[in-house]
Amino acid sequence: MNGKFITFEGPEGSGKTSVIVGVEKYLRESGYSILNTREPGGSKIAEDIRSIILHKDNIEMDAHAEALLFAASRSQHFNEKILPAINENKIILCDRFIDSSLAYQGHARELGIDKVYEINQFAIGNTLPELTLFIDVPPKVGLERVFSNIRKIDRLDLEELEFHEKVYEGYMILAKKYKNRFKIVDGTQPIEKVIEDAIQIIKNIL
Numbered sequence: 001m002n003g004k005f006i007t008f009e010g011p012e013g014s015g016k017t018s019v020i021v022g023v024e025k026y027l028r029e030s031g032y033s034i035l036n037t038r039e040p041g042g043s044k045i046a047e048d049i050r051s052i053i054l055h056k057d058n059i060e061m062d063a064h065a066e067a068l069l070f071a072a073s074r075s076q077h078f079n080e081k082i083l084p085a086i087n088e089n090k091i092i093l094c095d096r097f098i099d100s101s102l103a104y105q106g107h108a109r110e111l112g113i114d115k116v117y118e119i120n121q122f123a124i125g126n127t128l129p130e131l132t133l134f135i136d137v138p139p140k141v142g143l144e145r146v147f148s149n150i151r152k153i154d155r156l157d158l159e160e161l162e163f164h165e166k167v168y169e170g171y172m173i174l175a176k177k178y179k180n181r182f183k184i185v186d187g188t189q190p191i192e193k194v195i196e197d198a199i200q201i202i203k204n205i206l
Helices: 015-030 044-054 063-087 098-108 112-126 139-150 163-176 190-205
Strands: 004-009 034-038 092-094 131-136 182-186
Touching: 004 098, 004 190, 015 092, 015 112, 015 190, 034 063, 044 063, 063 092, 063 098, 063 112, 098 112, 098 163, 112 163, 131 190, 139 163, 139 190, 163 182, 182 190
Parallel strands: 004 092, 004 131, 034 092, 131 182
Antiparallel strands: none
């Protein structure tokens, strides 16, 4: 069995974390070896950086610093966790990866998608996921879920709706740019159906 690097993207409140749990359960029951991980974070140093990036008090954070911190966290996580898992032929299920930086900092923060990609090339080389599942939820709906949910609110959640709409716009640009690996799943469906759709897409590459 060859390893597969699969990432999950979506606006805040898209439900992708719950989708990953369902996908992981199915794959483990099917006999696959799985690494379930997340960004920013996924390893101790990367998680430490995550706490700085997402802390609600850090509202003065510069956009360039934000992009560099995400890239630093990603570099540590990739080299410590993801690359070894790829070499061990595991299936990697990663909650966010480089596309988040391209959509959030590249497009929404207006640093430029290509510029942010260059930063991340230094961090992780040319490695891109084999498959990216975008859990598609309108930004307003996602934010309503976030603020009615029990999960901890972070600094990015508190951005204005206009920012989140630009993030979504950035993802749509990436879906066209990387159409061979980007697959869109309707995240407004019941969670069981979203998980089922995600599994069907993944089965096509296994």
